[in-house]
Amino acid sequence: MSFSAAIVDLDGTVYRGGELLPGAARGVAALREAGLDVLFFSNNPTKDGATYAADLAELGIEISPDRVYSAGAATTRYLGEHHADDALLVIGSEGLKAQLREAGLALTTDPEAAEALVVSWTDGFDYNDLQAALDTGEVPFYGTDPDRVVPTADGRMPGSGAIVDAVAATIGHEPDAIFGKPSAVARRLVLDRLEASPEECLVVGDRLDTDLLLGDRVGMTTVLVLSGVTDRAAIGDGPVDPDHVLAGLGEVETVLEGAGRE
């Protein structure tokens, strides 16, 4: 098997807390030198592709904005396909709201006018948001991504999943869909862009339940890096048995070399 594309996670895989991880730039270069089409996918829903591309350029990794995807892009795509003319009540960051407005979607702050409820990370989340969610009544309820905690430079912080869970507990039912990795919406987004079959794709990330599960479900080769939230002891307990386990992205060449010998 030789590979033609790689879907690479960002936080905990390429960088952590805004700092490039050791060897990450070398790993990206190795993928490109081996002829792989590299696409980044983050479950952080607050930024668009252009912002990610600018952040990566600062760290010395050049990528076109249309090759960086996020839970924000997956959410925007789904809502554009299914709620193009609906008023959306959004509990989320200004960055997410900007992406939705940019795509021509309509946002409302009036729960009674809302035709769908979209829940995501925001550090402004409070009691009034729970009241607003309750007041939307029986409208479709979506989460941008499932991550309950996300790694920071010196620890962890609550993510979208924590807020989605709080809203779900308040309104009394689970979301109708959660976008971002490992959702089918996220997978379709990247496979459409890559024009590669899943068998030709590497999926690289630090989480078994999101990054690797996205690809494992459709036969991609999974590569776990131990530079983020997962340690070696947790591997047996996860939903995916990774095809390769690396200390970091800098070692990805070993996976490519192995592929060449088969």
Ligand SMILES: [Mg+2]
């Ligand atoms: Mg990660």
